[in-house]
Amino acid sequence: MPDIFTPEWYDAMLELANSRDDLSDKVPQGEWRVAIEIEGDGISPYTPEGEFKYFYVYMVDGKIKELNPCEEKITVKGLNYRISGPASVFESMAAGLMDPIEKGLDGTLTIRGDMRVMMQNADLANIIFDVFKSSDLTDWPKGMPPYDKQSC
Amino acid sequence: MENTKYDAIIIGAGHNGMALATYLGKSGWKVLVLERRLEEGGGLCTEQYTRVEFNHNLHSNYHTFVGLCPVYDDLELVGGRDGVSYAHPPVQMGSIFEDGTAMTIHTDMKKTHASMSRFSKKDADTFQRLYKEVKGFQDLMIGTLMYAPPIDVNDITKALSIWKVEDKTEFFRARLRSISINDFLDKHFEHDKIKAMLAFHASICGYFTDVVGLAISFPFMLGKIDNWRLCLGGAHRLAHTLWRKMRRYDITLRMASPVQKILVENGKAVGVQTYDDQEFYADKLVASSIDLGQTFNDMLPEDAAIPKEIQLEIDNYQYQDGSFFSVHMAMDKIPTYKAAEFDPDINNAWVLNLGFERLEDFNQDWEDIRNKKVPANPKLNVAVNSMFDSTDAPDGKATGLIRVWVPYDVDGKGPGTWNTSFKDVYTNRCILKMEKYCDNFTRDDIIQAKPYTPLDISEKLVNMVNGDWMMGKISEENLMGNRPSPLMSQYKTPIDGLYLCGSTTHPHGFITFGPAYNALKAIAEDFGMDRWWEEI
Amino acid sequence: MKKEYDAIIIGGGSMGLTLGAYLQRAGMETAIFERRWEEGSAICTSECTAPGFLHNLHANFCEFMDWHPPYHDFKLEELGVRMIYPEAQAAIGFSDGRPPIVLYSVEKPENFKKTHESIAQYSKHDADTYVGLRKQILELQDVIAVNYYNPPQDTTGGRGDFFPMLGIPSDLITASCKAVIDYLYESSEFKTMMYRILQEFGPALEMEGLGAMIMGNFWISLNWRMMVGGTHTLAHGLEMAGVREGMDFYENCEVVKVLLDNGRASGIQLKDGTQIKARKLVASNADIKATMLDMVGEENLSETWVRRVKNYRIGYSNVLASTALALHEAPDYKSAKYNPDMNKAFYTIVGFDTPEEILQYIRDGVSGRMPGIAGAGTWVNSLWDPNYAPKGKHSLTGWFFAPKASDLTIEEWDEVKATYNDKFIQRFEKWAPNMTRDNVIADYFYTPLDQELEMRLMEGDFQNGSYMPNQTGHNRPFPEASQYRTEIEGLYLCGPYMHPGGGVSSGVGYNCFKVVAHDFGLEKFWENHPRGF
Ligand SMILES: Cc1cc2nc3c(=O)[nH]c(=O)nc-3n(C[C@H](O)[C@H](O)[C@H](O)COP(=O)(O)OP(=O)(O)OC[C@H]3O[C@@H](n4cnc5c(N)ncnc54)[C@H](O)[C@@H]3O)c2cc1C
Numbered sequence A: 001m002p003d004i005f006t007p008e009w010y011d012a013m014l015e016l017a018n019s020r021d022d023l024s025d026k027v028p029q030g031e032w033r034v035a036i037e038i039e040g041d042g043i044s045p046y047t048p049e050g051e052f053k054y055f056y057v058y059m060v061d062g063k064i065k066e067l068n069p070c071e072e073k074i075t076v077k078g079l080n081y082r083i084s085g086p087a088s089v090f091e092s093m094a095a096g097l098m099d100p101i102e103k104g105l106d107g108t109l110t111i112r113g114d115m116r117v118m119m120q121n122a123d124l125a126n127i128i129f130d131v132f133k134s135s136d137l138t139d140w141p142k143g144m145p146p147y148d149k150q151s152c
Numbered sequence B: 001m002e003n004t005k006y007d008a009i010i011i012g013a014g015h016n017g018m019a020l021a022t023y024l025g026k027s028g029w030k031v032l033v034l035e036r037r038l039e040e041g042g043g044l045c046t047e048q049y050t051r052v053e054f055n056h057n058l059h060s061n062y063h064t065f066v067g068l069c070p071v072y073d074d075l076e077l078v079g080g081r082d083g084v085s086y087a088h089p090p091v092q093m094g095s096i097f098e099d100g101t102a103m104t105i106h107t108d109m110k111k112t113h114a115s116m117s118r119f120s121k122k123d124a125d126t127f128q129r130l131y132k133e134v135k136g137f138q139d140l141m142i143g144t145l146m147y148a149p150p151i152d153v154n155d156i157t158k159a160l161s162i163w164k165v166e167d168k169t170e171f172f173r174a175r176l177r178s179i180s181i182n183d184f185l186d187k188h189f190e191h192d193k194i195k196a197m198l199a200f201h202a203s204i205c206g207y208f209t210d211v212v213g214l215a216i217s218f219p220f221m222l223g224k225i226d227n228w229r230l231c232l233g234g235a236h237r238l239a240h241t242l243w244r245k246m247r248r249y250d251i252t253l254r255m256a257s258p259v260q261k262i263l264v265e266n267g268k269a270v271g272v273q274t275y276d277d278q279e280f281y282a283d284k285l286v287a288s289s290i291d292l293g294q295t296f297n298d299m300l301p302e303d304a305a306i307p308k309e310i311q312l313e314i315d316n317y318q319y320q321d322g323s324f325f326s327v328h329m330a331m332d333k334i335p336t337y338k339a340a341e342f343d344p345d346i347n348n349a350w351v352l353n354l355g356f357e358r359l360e361d362f363n364q365d366w367e368d369i370r371n372k373k374v375p376a377n378p379k380l381n382v383a384v385n386s387m388f389d390s391t392d393a394p395d396g397k398a399t400g401l402i403r404v405w406v407p408y409d410v411d412g413k414g415p416g417t418w419n420t421s422f423k424d425v426y427t428n429r430c431i432l433k434m435e436k437y438c439d440n441f442t443r444d445d446i447i448q449a450k451p452y453t454p455l456d457i458s459e460k461l462v463n464m465v466n467g468d469w470m471m472g473k474i475s476e477e478n479l480m481g482n483r484p485s486p487l488m489s490q491y492k493t494p495i496d497g498l499y500l501c502g503s504t505t506h507p508h509g510f511i512t513f514g515p516a517y518n519a520l521k522a523i524a525e526d527f528g529m530d531r532w533w534e535e536i
Numbered sequence C: 001m002k003k004e005y006d007a008i009i010i011g012g013g014s015m016g017l018t019l020g021a022y023l024q025r026a027g028m029e030t031a032i033f034e035r036r037w038e039e040g041s042a043i044c045t046s047e048c049t050a051p052g053f054l055h056n057l058h059a060n061f062c063e064f065m066d067w068h069p070p071y072h073d074f075k076l077e078e079l080g081v082r083m084i085y086p087e088a089q090a091a092i093g094f095s096d097g098r099p100p101i102v103l104y105s106v107e108k109p110e111n112f113k114k115t116h117e118s119i120a121q122y123s124k125h126d127a128d129t130y131v132g133l134r135k136q137i138l139e140l141q142d143v144i145a146v147n148y149y150n151p152p153q154d155t156t157g158g159r160g161d162f163f164p165m166l167g168i169p170s171d172l173i174t175a176s177c178k179a180v181i182d183y184l185y186e187s188s189e190f191k192t193m194m195y196r197i198l199q200e201f202g203p204a205l206e207m208e209g210l211g212a213m214i215m216g217n218f219w220i221s222l223n224w225r226m227m228v229g230g231t232h233t234l235a236h237g238l239e240m241a242g243v244r245e246g247m248d249f250y251e252n253c254e255v256v257k258v259l260l261d262n263g264r265a266s267g268i269q270l271k272d273g274t275q276i277k278a279r280k281l282v283a284s285n286a287d288i289k290a291t292m293l294d295m296v297g298e299e300n301l302s303e304t305w306v307r308r309v310k311n312y313r314i315g316y317s318n319v320l321a322s323t324a325l326a327l328h329e330a331p332d333y334k335s336a337k338y339n340p341d342m343n344k345a346f347y348t349i350v351g352f353d354t355p356e357e358i359l360q361y362i363r364d365g366v367s368g369r370m371p372g373i374a375g376a377g378t379w380v381n382s383l384w385d386p387n388y389a390p391k392g393k394h395s396l397t398g399w400f401f402a403p404k405a406s407d408l409t410i411e412e413w414d415e416v417k418a419t420y421n422d423k424f425i426q427r428f429e430k431w432a433p434n435m436t437r438d439n440v441i442a443d444y445f446y447t448p449l450d451q452e453l454e455m456r457l458m459e460g461d462f463q464n465g466s467y468m469p470n471q472t473g474h475n476r477p478f479p480e481a482s483q484y485r486t487e488i489e490g491l492y493l494c495g496p497y498m499h500p501g502g503g504v505s506s507g508v509g510y511n512c513f514k515v516v517a518h519d520f521g522l523e524k525f526w527e528n529h530p531r532g533f
């Protein structure tokens, strides 16, 4: 599997998500736009402290059409959600070590957008996070969380 | 020729009506706001009520959604060219107890913890955990549960269970839907005085602590126990700011223009008629920020198509059990308290509780109020704004406020008692009570005290029926998707083009801007507006 | 808050608001800094008795509205400002129930007949004279307005010119207004009415040298309009006119200093220390002594200016105390049995039967005591406008002539506040038997001291400067300052202590704007304006 945060990795994620029928069943019809913002926190070796990684997810009728890294803060019109948080937390979730709901509840992850739709489609959130945390999704060239010292 | 054609007409220039107008105006709509009184602002009302040079907030005094409510940012209500400034007193709240002790809530959590620890270390720790837990999801929850049209509570419960939230939090439980704030406090806390302090916070936010079901909101409410803000120069300045914003978008506000009719053609609201028989027309919509009685029963034509079940809900709309009796004081100095010996910070605390010592005290008063009895021993909320705003009184003097929870209807004889000399008797009783707690302050230091009664509230703002400043009961049957009625909770009414945008809708009264913000969302969807304010 | 503007105005009273709106429209970036929490100062309305009862504690009679430049130039009616023009404009009743005298609006020609009939009950001569004069004024009124809405031309503000045209002997120009009234009228009843109206709306009745001032009174009386929903709505309208043009308005901002740069006004400093720069000018609507002596500072003024400002007289006449009553029923006058309009007249005089009583009353006031006779000029706006009181109830407001604020101690004023309304109500009952204590739901008394503290109308003088022979026309406030400029370059004065004086006229603000426009080369739009000023 590709290294995390490489173009191949984004493609692989997209494919994996689109292969899950439960996902396309649960996503409300129509267009959905989500921005993810990852802030370097000095722990993660992938995003230098103070810098950001952005990626953009665009879904239509339950299928992901785009899943791309972006250079700058995503300001597309009609964005439905923006999810932001520290890099090590995102990576820990990808590694299956942290629970996104818990991180949302304690404020480590911030979610902007209409939570009502999210609640009405509570299963969906679980599935997406499930996809995201499939740890077999990636190779971790610089080591995976909790990052043993040597690999950093 | 005077202009009579608009895109939207809004009834009532309270903070909700004005905010909705500003959003629409900023979106390029031509908007007219009609206000019954000679002043804009509704509950944002400051007057030199006792004496000249002493500014008193007759209605809202504590603004607790600053920094949490998106409207302040969207409309640039704080700072800048037209904006207001807020004070955020470091010692936010305090309770003074008969035994000479006192407890203080600070913007600095460590100090709050220290103050509570003097009563119970265990409770102080519990409170700290609770507060921390709530803070984590406060923004998310406030965004979801206040600044968005209401969703079915069952959806929420379901999501919480799918996400296994109960396993991940200590205090947040679906079960809270079936218990009262008192129950919640009894379950988690041991010390009477700490429970009283926290229950006091809920009470002053408009929540009766014994009402079953309200515990569900309580954790969020505690999350803003350190967000009591004072609008410098008086609450009315926020109204000025809104008004000036409106003007900048060329929105017209007509004061002294009570609306008496909503004009309906072919089942669609097309305009309004004011008391002087002037007609104004709205191409897109009419939005009412006032009470249901006026909107539906007085203003709509008799043949308006209001389905029976909705009419029934309108007629049965419930108001809060009680109202506020206030005493406004022009004072020679800022009071200090005997309990300062125990906790010197109490002299710097803003929102004070003098009298509630334990949960039973609340229950006693709630029971009295429901039985239409004025509590014989008033429990006071005291606030001296001059401690943080030197412009509200002449140099060296101070303004003060006492608030007491009382019934609107006294002894089942209606509110008339509030127009008799009883109000002076009760004023004295309140002042005597306050005096008991003070060390250097007696009634002689009060230059003038003037009561403001529940009846005064409903005379000044006729939409605050029964003097109910929340404009509708705070209870599960009357919140979220039930407010004002299950069939009208999405800001729309059975009359096409007639929207609701006032405190009778979700979330509720208080200076929240929630009703306007959510009505805007419904309107934006219906009219396919470009939602510049929803930058995510 | 921006740190820099072209023009800064100290004080958001009606004159400051007027100047601000015109300056902003003329392209100057303008801000007003007002110490109170509300705009408009003396054009205020409050629920001082009980919620739902509105009282115009200061200005109630809006008499200039036909001319009032900003009302028309900024289309204030589009901003929701509206007026009512009551048919029966003024009335006096008597304690023994004699027929009242009722004067009707000059809007309809047929009203002159009604006015004439009413006065003629007591004197045909007075009726002829009054109606004759008032008709002549109708012809002249636009010319009077030209004098009013321009910087002053002579010591009488141009008012003296009119005496010969009206057939009033010129030597009365320098006599007292009382002498003019005595010359014109003979009946005791009508003189009582004229004395009272004059005193309340203008100069000291018995002061020599002010005869010409009566012109203002001729001009505006029977032109009285009421602002729907309170006079304060006019302040709202004026502020919004400016804001719509792009002006800024900051309330709760007391100005403590006018900043100088090489002797030129360059900005202001607020009480909290904030400084704001004025690129072009500073204008003050605040009282003249505070502006010049405190904000500019004596050390920055010439000896002449210091002396002139210090000698400027504030108070003496022009001082009123207001009463406000929330009522179950509107007053029902004994005299109304002869003319029901007595019960529905706008400005209603109650408590005086003879001219001597008025004189006694005025003399008490100018000698520094509250008048022994508690009579008043009153109005019950709720008779026309339901906004003024809850359904079925009424709000009455009225004025007493009063000593100036410093004549009584704070304790004495408190005593007056606590007792004078009772005295008034007792007297009122003799004129209108239903005006018992039981008819009064709540009452409020507003003293000159209150006005000084609240509005900075010093001494409670509603023009912030007496009308005296040496303080009118181009002597107002003193010759060197009469053109709205000061000896500090870039500092202008726009308070009611300037020509043509106070009132809900916007006159000072408009005239000051003309001078500023001249100095800064702004477009003089008024020069081609059909209204002629
Ligand atoms: C004593 C008291 C204390 C309070 N303390 C606080 C506090 O500390 N903190 C806080 O946040 N909140 C407080 N509140 C509550 C708060 O003031 C209200 O909940 C809030 O103002 C409601 O806002 P609104 O815009 O929905 O309605 P309002 O502010 O009531 O505005 C409605 C407007 O509609 C107008 N209107 C009514 N009928 C008509 C008609 N027929 N035609 C045209 N216009 C009409 C009214 O005159 C009013 O201006 C207090 C209220 C009271 C009475």
Ligand SMILES: Cc1cc2nc3c(=O)[nH]c(=O)nc-3n(C[C@H](O)[C@H](O)[C@H](O)COP(=O)(O)OP(=O)(O)OC[C@H]3O[C@@H](n4cnc5c(N)ncnc54)[C@H](O)[C@@H]3O)c2cc1C
Binding pocket: C010, C011, C012, C013, C014, C015, C016, C033, C034, C035, C036, C040, C041, C042, C043, C057, C058, C059, C060, C061, C062, C063, C253, C254, C255, C256, C285, C286, C287, C290, C320, C321, C322, C399, C451, C454, C455, C456, C457, C460, C461, C462, C463, C464, C494, C495, C496, C501, C502, C503, C504, C505
């Ligand atoms: C009892 C009474 C009855 C009246 N009745 C009538 C009537 O019926 N008809 C009529 O036409 N007129 C009437 N008037 C007169 C009229 O109201 C006033 O003459 C007129 O409003 C004054 O003009 P102004 O508003 O510009 O000045 P002011 O009202 O004096 O305004 C000056 C402003 O400057 C502000 N200010 C002062 N110092 C400072 C400072 N340091 N920093 C910032 N701001 C400052 C003040 O707060 C005030 O807002 C009446 C007046 C009174 C008192």
